[in-house]
Amino acid sequence: MSFESKIEKFAELTVKTGLNVQKGQLVIINASVEHVPQIRTFVEAAYNAGAGEVIVNWADPICGLMTMLNADEEALKLHPQWEFDKARDYQKRGCAVINILSSDPRLMENVDSGRIGRIEKAHAEAMKGNEDIKNYTAKNEGQWCIISFPNPRWAKMVFPYCSKQNVGRYLLYVPYH
Numbered sequence: 001m002s003f004e005s006k007i008e009k010f011a012e013l014t015v016k017t018g019l020n021v022q023k024g025q026l027v028i029i030n031a032s033v034e035h036v037p038q039i040r041t042f043v044e045a046a047y048n049a050g051a052g053e054v055i056v057n058w059a060d061p062i063c064g065l066m067t068m069l070n071a072d073e074e075a076l077k078l079h080p081q082w083e084f085d086k087a088r089d090y091q092k093r094g095c096a097v098i099n100i101l102s103s104d105p106r107l108m109e110n111v112d113s114g115r116i117g118r119i120e121k122a123h124a125e126a127m128k129g130n131e132d133i134k135n136y137t138a139k140n141e142g143q144w145c146i147i148s149f150p151n152p153r154w155a156k157m158v159f160p161y162c163s164k165q166n167v168g169r170y171l172l173y174v175p176y177h
Contacts, residue, residue: 007038010147011045018145019096023050026093031100033060034151042098055090061107061151068111068119077122087133096143097136102151 001009015021027046031039039056046054067076090097108116127134137144156162 004041007041008045011038011042012048014098014145014147015042015045015049015051018147019046019098019143021046021049021051021096021143024052025050026090026095027051027054028090028095028097029054029056029100030097031056031058032102032149032151033058034102035100035149038149039100042100046098051096061102061104065107065111068108068116073115073118076119079123079126084130084133087136091133091136091142094142097145099144099146101146101148102154103148104151104153105157106153 015027019027021027029039029042029046031042043054043056136142150158
């Protein structure tokens, strides 16, 4: 079975079993830009399972790092109301959420930990009065699923002998071999 076929099977398993997508349901996928081809497979799997709409919220960890290192700290502490409103809108529509994580354990190692702590504290304060958003997944009020994909930087730590071009693909391939 090819690598692409294995990703298709993984996407189908995630969408049908992990998320249990229903006909006409809104599906939200939160994912990294580092995995665009694989995420497209998940979008297709969601539509094949009957999703009425699939929305992908992209994140770029490298841009996030640049922001954490360079942006004004006060700006980073802001959590605009429209972000809460968007999440509530999705939840009112009965969305199912897939969080596709792709963390790099060393990404923020050069960011001042005090700065990170102050920003996290501000975000926690912003969540007060907005617990309903977190409860949608934390208290299983909605459908959700978390999966993880390796990124090349993380994979290189696990398989240092692999070339940079192949290491991420190799690490994704290993669990399905």
